[in-house]
């Protein structure tokens with residue numbers, strides 16, 4: 206009987222342990238899946254020990270934390286109001302917020318449509334829970350205190366002017382010539398004829414996956430633009446309208462600009478994070494979104510220069526000297542060019558960039 210109870214207890218203990226282990230594993234795999242979901246957030250948010258604010262605040266230790274409490278981040282009014290009402294983030298409020306941020310807190314700066322999928326939300330919340338603000342602070346304190354102070358501070362050697370070798374190059378004899386590597390790190394421009402393109406290529410279908418994960422939250426699933434983020438596709442035949450929709454397809458003259466721009470500046474907040482082949486794939490997909498190539502199109506360094514954008518011919522090369530008005534005017538006037546007082550003859554009314562003032566009408570007298 207004794208032994209039986211003991212065995213039973215042991216058994217129960219064992220079941221309990223393995224249940225525990227199973228739920229820990231489940232939580233780990235949720236967090237693992239959430240990491241993939243977080244790719245959609247990473248353009249705006251950072252997590253981890255080196256996290257900094259991007260377009261959105263850092264999210265370390267977000268669960269359980271009061272809303273709008275990341276130091277040094279300028280939240281929207283609605284976030285600030287929620288903070289003064291004492292709102293805090295729990296698994297539940299995070300879930301409600303992430304389902305439709307702009308509906309949950311209308312006026313939020315988080316221009317992100319939300320995660321409709323319940324398990325995607327649960328996973329990303331689990332992933333965020335792995336970044337604990339307290340632990341991170343504690344760890345960094347430990348690291349700091351481990352750095353031993355040098356017993357005697359070394360004095361910086363005094364350099365006398367007479368011992369400094371004066372550079373002989375250049376006009377000012379200052380600095381040194383830039384290293385080849387330093388120049389090449391900046392020298393990433395791509396010209397319309399393809400000069401500057403890296404070797405490689407990418408499929409539009411691969412670009413679609415990267416786009417959905419890293420671009421669609423701002424630029425829309427079809428390039429139609431979420432909220433006020435830029436539109437990347439369509440707008441054909443609108444260039445002569447009052448408000449033309451200038452997209453890659455309708456307006457941009459050269460494909461090289463797309464490659465160069467995306468590689469240099471996107472995704473917004475996480476620039477230079479894409480590989481060269483990712484950029485090829487995305488450029489191919491942006492062509493597809495503009496109905497300029499088929500879904501299975503592959504863009505490579507070899508076929509790049511052969512792709513023409515529809516509006517290229519409406520751009521003229523402007524060598525200025527040969528430009529007709531310049532030629533007829535001869536030397537430009539630089540002093541006393543207008544007889545009498547200068548007058549305002551036009552206002553940027555359509556763009557509405559001229560600020561309104563009380564005596565607007567009277568002042569301008571042109572409407």
Ligand code: HEC
Pocket residue numbers: 242243245246247248249250260261262264267271272273274275279280281282284299303312313314315316317320329422423
């Ligand atoms: C387009 C950029 C953008 C994307 C994408 C985005 N966020 Fe945000 N997020 C923001 C901004 C901006 C704020 C600050 C909101 C405000 O002040 O109105 C914010 C706020 C938050 C907050 C509240 C932070 C706090 O300190 O109270 C959480 C939580 C959050 N985002 C989670 C996410 C998650 C998870 C994702 C991905 C599923 C995501 N965000 C995607 C821009 C973004």
Ligand code: HEC
Pocket residue numbers: 248249260415416419420421422423424434435436437451452453463466467471472473474487
């Ligand atoms: C957090 C929001 C955000 C994300 C995510 C994002 N972008 Fe952008 N994108 C912008 C903003 C803002 C601009 C305009 C920047 C400017 O004008 O200075 C822009 C501009 C662009 C433009 C130029 C549009 C034009 O007509 O001027 C292209 C092309 C582009 N993005 C592609 C991408 C691609 C590809 C990705 C994914 C790898 C991406 N973007 C991810 C916000 C975003």
